[in-house]
Amino acid sequence: MFVRQLALHDFRSWPHAEFTLTPGTTIFVGRNGFGKTNLLESLFYVATLRSHRVSSDAPLVRSGADAARITATVENDGRELTVDLTIPSQGANKAAINTRPVRRTREVLGILRAVLFAPEDLSLVRGDPGERRRFIDELVAQLRPMAAGAKADYDRVLRQRTALLKTAGAALRRGGDQAESVLSTLDVWDSQLAELGAQVTASRLALVRQLAPFVSDSYASIAPHSRPAFIEYRSAAGEEIDKSPGGDDEIDVIREVIAARLIEVRSKEIDRGMCLVGPHRDDLFLGLGDEPAKGFASHGESWSFALSLRLASVGLLRDDGVEPIIMLDDVFAELDVARRNMLAEFTADADQLLITAAVADDIPESIVGRRISVGVSEQDGVRKSVVIGDERIGDKKIGDKKMGEPATDEALGQGSQHNA
Structure with a gap:
């Protein structure tokens, strides 16, 4: 190409x-x-x-x-x-x-x-979870273009649900029909967020499972004397999702987990005016030996890990033909x-x-x-x-x-x- x-x-x-x-x-x-x-x-x-x-x-x-x-x-x-x-x-x-x-x-x-290596790649290791989510989503978009549609739809629902949460507390305090309307609307958004969130999460999980061996091998070739590197998906909805192999077959299971968690944290979400569960809160865990790379890796190890993520991306795309x-x-x-x-x-x-x-x-x-x-x-x-x-x-x-x-x-x- x-x-x-x-x-x-x-x-x-x-x-x-x-x-x-x-x-x-x-x-x-x-x-x-x-x-x-x-x-x-x-x-x-x-x-x-x-x-x-x-x-x-x-x-x-x-x-x-x-x-x-x-x-x-x-x-x-x-x-x-x-x-x-x-x-x-x-x-x-x-x-x-x-x-x-x-x-x-x-x-x-x-x-x-395409795979792009840039100085900003160091933030994949040392930066916020949003940097690592972006990395995963960029790869998903190239390997599974249909999944990019679910991510775009999820982002739209997330914005609308968050806007509702910001006003829900005041409406519930007033009570009456307005409170009932807010709760009814929130139920609708919860259903959509769980469905689309499950699709996004399932795609990410499947990709991380495929990418993981490429990352480990790439890091070992770059830094043969360092500790072994590994990556894992970490969901805000809990370990039950983290252990899932991902893919389309797991969407229903993941949806049920996210839906249940949304019910559990609803009062906290209304109090804080923000959505606390969903793939927008997930992270990609980068590990070196028994420690997280973030906060524990040296500058050289951080650069080696960042490079290994990009080299692994090339390997994964090549493996796809x-x-x-x-x-x-x-x-x-x-x-x-x-x-x-x-x-x-x-x-x-x-x-x-x-x-x-x-x-x-x-x-x-x-x-x-x-x-x-x-x-x-x-x-x-x-x-x-x-x-x-x-x-x-x-x-x-x-x-x-x-x-x-x-x-x-x-x-x-x-x-x-x-x-x-």
Whole structure:
């Protein structure tokens, strides 16, 4: 699998950009803040319908623009599909596949599979549970696109149920018909939350069960002298769910557990005005030996665990029969020499490897390919990203040209067009 064409319109710092890409390695080099990461972010958005940096879509739209647009043509085993995503500054996103509009944006999920390594990955180990939930949900969306629909529906019900809980206490104190109405409505939301929550939880559990051996093996290869690593799912609804194998066959059982817990904690939820049970409160437990990684792992162990989660993601996607594109967002600057070389070796056989770096020297010498230099220009006080160079680097031969020599337009795939 690889991305052949990428076009951006008013996405972040790019008013307009078009890139023709090929299998193999492409490196985007430029100073921090010049827009390199935005390019990888756009492709990650196509793969997961979310950014790896922000929780909302509003920052993705260039300042002053009405909407951002991402168009990516993906080739997989000779089959070519073009995804077109429009992200308005306000309102719902729109999507098309091969120029044909789709009813739901999530129908594009699964067309592009990607794993992104980034400096923010350290928060998977040291950060809040929300970071780890996001990690699981991104993988679920790529492996089981249908499950992404249940997560979106769950989030909608959660927002509406939470809004009701915030006003329920006052209504119950007033009593009468208003109290009865609140309780009746809450029963309806409880039923929907339990059903959709069970679907989300079952998908997550199944994924964690599949991912766990890949994580253990990856960590052992990165840090062979460290304690063994493992991951487990931890549900806010209790250990009964944690022990479940997950998957569609377990949805009914999980639903009953969540429903029962909602009844148990209803008074607490009304008092606090918030939902205390459901997959939005769950976590992915990361363990090293007999201890949790969070709070006990050293800096090196934390980075090794974060890397192992991403390497395991690649392994899981490959095991599902599709080679994902791999993106490394300025991650070499965060790693020591041993981990740099390990990551370079692991990604050497990727169908497509996309790298960003502020300093080219951070990239191991074994990584060769095409290098695109990114800069900025300013007009009327507005900064925008531009491509300022496009060349081949390294000492491997590509066709009849030796890398490091000036490349022809054919070798560069006609380069890139930018800021038209």
